[in-house]
Amino acid sequence: MKRYIIVVFIVVVFAILYSCKKDTTLPADFKATPYTLKIPARFPAPIIAIDNPMTEEGIKLGRMFYYDPILSTNGKSCVTCHFRENSYSSAPLFLASNGAKISVIPHINLAWNPDFLWDGSEPTLDREPLADFGPEFFNTNMSELIQKLKNHPKYPILFKQAFNIDDIATLSEKDLQLKIVYAITQFLRTMISADSKYDKMLKRQVNFTPEEMDGMQTFMTERGDCFHCHGDPLMTSNTFNNNGLDSVLTGSNLGRYLVTLNDFDKGKFSSPTLRNIELTAPFMHDGRFTTLEEVVEFYNSGVNWNSPNIDPIMTKPAKKYGLGLSTTQKANLVKFLKTLTDTAYINNKDFMSPF
Ligand code: HEC
Ligand code: HEC
Numbered sequence: 555m556k557r558y559i560i561v562v563f564i565v566v567v568f569a570i571l572y573s574c575k576k577d578t579t580l581p582a583d584f585k586a587t588p589y590t591l592k593i594p595a596r597f598p599a600p601i602i603a604i605d606n607p608m609t610e611e612g613i614k615l616g617r618m619f620y621y622d623p624i625l626s627t628n629g630k631s632c633v634t635c636h637f638r639e640n641s642y643s644s645a646p647l648f649l650a651s652n653g654a655k656i657s658v659i660p661h662i663n664l665a666w667n668p669d670f671l672w673d674g675s676e677p678t679l680d681r682e683p684l685a686d687f688g689p690e691f692f693n694t695n696m697s698e699l700i701q702k703l704k705n706h707p708k709y710p711i712l713f714k715q716a717f718n719i720d721d722i723a724t725l726s727e728k729d730l731q732l733k734i735v736y737a738i739t740q741f742l743r744t745m746i747s748a749d750s751k752y753d754k755m756l757k758r759q760v761n762f763t764p765e766e767m768d769g770m771q772t773f774m775t776e777r778g779d780c781f782h783c784h785g786d787p788l789m790t791s792n793t794f795n796n797n798g799l800d801s802v803l804t805g806s807n808l809g810r811y812l813v814t815l816n817d818f819d820k821g822k823f824s825s826p827t828l829r830n831i832e833l834t835a836p837f838m839h840d841g842r843f844t845t846l847e848e849v850v851e852f853y854n855s856g857v858n859w860n861s862p863n864i865d866p867i868m869t870k871p872a873k874k875y876g877l878g879l880s881t882t883q884k885a886n887l888v889k890f891l892k893t894l895t896d897t898a899y900i901n902n903k904d905f906m907s908p909f
Pocket of ligand 2: 828868
């Protein structure tokens with residue numbers, strides 16, 4: 555009898571051990587499923603890194619990492635600063651270690667950006683989140699993270715499916731970080747916004763009010779000249795420009811110059827997309843404006859003509875004394891900007907937490 559109990563005991567122990575083992579075996583011919591981005595009508599070709607092709611499995615893994623505080627030692631994850639309801643931006647300004655206040659950039663159509671961050675210092679989306687492992691963000695302890703991932707019920711098999719990696723621990727810390735970031739950026743590339751009232755109006759699914767129509771006139775013609783730097787369809791020219799926020803440039807207000815050290819780049823910033831702009835206050839790289847009305851008034855009457863390298867569009871002779879928009883025209887311009895809001899985007903379940 556005693557022997558019988560011992561045998562049962564051993565069998566039970568083995569059964570438990572077996573069920574706990576993270577089985578990463580997949581059929582020998584297993585291949586991750588290629589994912590093709592659905593490109594909205596009128597959009598140009600997206601920029602997909604050759605070394606990080608998108609797959610269903612990679613996107614699934616990236617979505618988990620995006621939301622999972624497992625990457626940090628301080629409970630932070632990407633959503634600590636990127637809130638869905640703010641188009642994956644957030645109102646509190648980020649305080650950099652050098653004291654600079656930085657407005658959190660939203661995620662919108664990142665697959666079309668040729669450069670990242672306000673000063674364009676990161677040329678590749680697939681490298682941008684690497685900084686998040688650092689002390690200012692996740693303060694990640696890599697050896698701890700490797701253990702947590704290895705013992706996790708889901709991550710080992712997901713790594714195998716997405717990147718054909720059998721054992722996470724065989725990767726160098728750098729390579730592991732890169733794979734995590736590759737997965738996250740595959741997910742980020744799926745975050746496409748092209749279903750705003752503006753898009754629907756162009757597809758003739760809805761009509762603009764006369765006020766919105768008038769605002770669009772200001773935006774798209776020489777009356778307001780906004781389209782030069784925030785043009786259709788991405789609502790950004792993806793260029794670096796100085797829109798005349800300051801006449802004297804110091805510290806982080808030097809913008810692109812801090813990356814290139816070229817005097818010609820002083821005061822230039824990456825012209826941001828205006829899609830979902832209603833959701834992403836405060837505005838400009840340092841969040842100096844709280845409302846769209848303030849932004850419009852800045853372009854109407856507050857541009858600093860003597861700012862170094864100010865964009866020639868801002869100083870066209872007719873603009874010498876500002877845009878000269880009437881109160882109604884300014885209000886209508888704001889109404890037009892609000893037609894760029896895409897609620898289907900922020901309510902898209904595919905982007906929400908998988909946990
Ligand atoms: C502590 C707050 C914080 C956390 C956490 C955070 N971000 Fe950000 N993110 C920012 C700020 C601030 C910027 C703008 C920084 C700049 O331009 O200097 C930014 C910019 C970005 C950009 C650039 C977008 C563009 O169009 O240039 C991407 C992409 C991004 N974050 C992705 C992520 C991902 C992915 C994570 C998680 C791995 C993450 N962020 C975590 C604050 C944060
Ligand atoms: C010469 C190019 C240029 C023109 C023309 C221009 N902008 Fe901008 N815009 C920029 C740049 C560059 C920034 C970011 C500046 C910064 O943060 O330092 C910006 C920022 C903004 C922002 C804030 C975006 C954010 O995410 O915080 C809004 C809103 C905006 N512009 C609206 C307009 C409107 C409305 C017009 C027309 C009246 C206009 N812009 C004309 C280049 C331009």
